[in-house]
Amino acid sequence: MLFAAGALAPGSAWGQRAELEKFIRHRVLANGLEVIVAQSRGVPIATIEFDVRNGSFTQRPGTEGLAHMYEHMFFKANAQLPEPDAFVKRASELGATFNGTTQEERVNYYMTLPSDSLAGGLRLMAAAIRWPRFLGEELEREREVVLGEYDRNESNPFFELQQAMGKALYPGQWSRKNVIGERTVLQRVTPAQMLEIQRRYYVPNNTALIVTGDVDPDTVFALAERFLGDWPRGEDPFAAEPIPAIPALASSSVVYVERPVGAVTVMLQWQGPSVRKDPAATFAADVFSDALNQPGSLLQRRLVDTGLFQSINVNYYTLNQVGPITIAGQTTPERLKEAMAALQQEVQRLADPGYITPEQLQATKAERAVSTAFGFDRPSEHAKTIGFWWSVSGLEYYMGYVDNMGAQSLEDVRAYARKYIVGKPMVVGILLPPGVKGAIGLSDADVLPRIVP
């Protein structure tokens, strides 16, 4: 399940593959570009999206934040529109709205416009992805904008907590998860670095074009061939430079972030499954999270209904390279010690028989049946959903996602909890007001599990 901003959980219903195959068409061009079309005639607009397998996971130390910097440069001058702001002006002429996002394992660029402007929009997007110029002056100026984004992130205390926990959860490989990057890296960014990212990753065989909305699939395929068919295939970026494995966490640790906040945030994180190594566990992970987030689950009743926490949320963020498992909650300074003890006690029970009941397992399926139906209700968001899964796990994973979720048994879910959570090294993060730690005498022993692996 997704945790980071920017993409939606996939829809779900039993027999989803058959349902999806009714309206999703897929073709691979000779240069390796995957073209995916999801037709929906509800409103007369179309969404064009490029997804590139880039993002923080391709970043070595010293390059943190460059994938995101590249995303900002996508909408700048290119060989077909060499003037600054020309992309924006052309998009305005087309009546288009557009944006891009960068995550750990994908970068996406999307544009929504009247469906009768599809050809113009695709031509514009194709020029941007194929022929960026990375003018030095534009890069310098946009760098200041990105630093402004960095300032905003740093103004939020939760950002600091997440960054500190990420460093602890991915020792030695934080650069692979650090999407916003490092300020010092951004301050030294050069056009040559952008060109290197383009050469390695912005090749058709590492990209998908996704078009949703009021479109005819055959027309989309023809336009894709016309504007992108002669885009030269590149080397496989991951054959030339494989992504190194994330080292396993050796022991548990605690991160305290003291800021003048009004509530205490507690976060436990574990290294979760990787799609490429243990896809079955990723399905079990989502069922597990859904079951525990039900208000009637043991976890919620013992931690929220008792007033120890104001809320508790369980999540697994699906990634190809070690997605994090997170349990996060809010409590008060007065109840923090008691709440932590109770939380750690519950964590030790998560794989126990009966902790998740057959009824709760069944309920996760019912919930997914409804969310599937709603998942197709917004074609523009559906493009982002398809793009995320294409990038992280491949289209096949998405097509079979809900059916595989439905096949999970209670034993599968318990096995997942045993393998990745119960008794496993974790990172505990606490965001709390200054002075509280000393005032309540909080120590690492109070927040770590009693049995430290």
Next chain:
Amino acid sequence: MTLIRGTALLLGTVLLLTGDLAAQARAGAGPAPLSTGATTVSYDVDGVRVIHRFVTSGDIVVANAYLLGGVRQVTAENAGIELLLLEATERGTRAFSRDRLRRTMASLGTSITTHVGVDWSVIGLRATSATFDSTWAILASRLMEPTLDSADVELTRRQLVAAVRQREDSPDQLVEALADSFAFSGHPYALQPTGTEASLSRVSLASLRDYQTTQVVKSRLLVVVVGNVARDRITRLVRASLGRLPAGNYRWTLPDSLPRLRAAAHTVSRALPTNYVLGLYPGPRADSRDYHALRIATAILSGQLYSEIRSRRNLTYAVNAPFIERAVAAGGLYVTTTSPETALLLMRRELSDLQTGVINPAALEQLILQFITQYFLDNESSAQQADFLARAELYYGDYRRADRFVDELRAITPADIQQAAQRYMRDVRFVLVGSPSQAAVRAMERF
């Protein structure tokens, strides 16, 4: 209030000397109706007003019960009471004990959500056609016969108070929360629909129960249903549930105009890497022709601010001129920047250009085209359509105006836009969270 656009809606250079725009703007084709194949009707079920968009494609149903009045129903003493009520109802009703309610919801796989705003509160359901009736029964029971057990209310209250405290941890949320109260002091819109720590703490169990009895009445309700469900079925469900509520004597009207106070600045010192600046000014009521004119004027100004302050001067990641769509609109100026003085100076210059320059008709035509795209984007989903229908009915007096929205935008002339900019975009009252300098304060006070 949305301060940062998810997608860019930009105009490069709007202000150029040109001729008349209106003729060109009106010449464009009208919009296609939303949800091809859908029909929308309105009817009364035993005193409950229902707007029903029957969509035969798909299998989903969205049903929202709008409890009208919003912050006009409360005072500074009990602001947040309606949210407390709606949230506490999740913990049990006379027909559904807490555990039964949760078990039933889980087995259905459906959801019931709540939201409070300045004009109304909403409790709504998301279901499939097959699960609609059962989910409706729970929604109606939550509204009509909540248990409001003392311990459950206290637990809910603590959750809401914690949420209020946490809201202030985010500078964006803090600046938003402060902006309304600073800009519109004396008007109900100055109140927080989610309440404050003090107001939530003051609501007694007795007053909450009394509020439920006296305020959950048919005359305060508007039900909007979008989805694959027939009129007979909706009629049957409403008649057996909300139709039995007391009638009450509420009558929806547009609120009084917002007070126009002189430009001023309120600052909150926080050690942050940047400054969060939001200024608000009062706009027209929704029944004014100026309403859409100001909507377009803010979009033009947004494009200019983005182009000048972000793209050309690189002083910010986020700059915007939000249009705050309420029964009485407000407009805003928003930026996060380490150079507030310069950014504010540029904002003033761009604002002045809009008020005194001439609008390029071709650029405006493009903007309208982008508006149409955005309009369809904003109405892709059933839930969005339900809200749009409600706004059309309550703000503009007729749900059918939802389908005429684009035509109405196209009817706005450059003169309308400029007049709206001159009439409303002034007397801006700013809130700054960060490191306020005297120069920044003076710059804010000059609007």
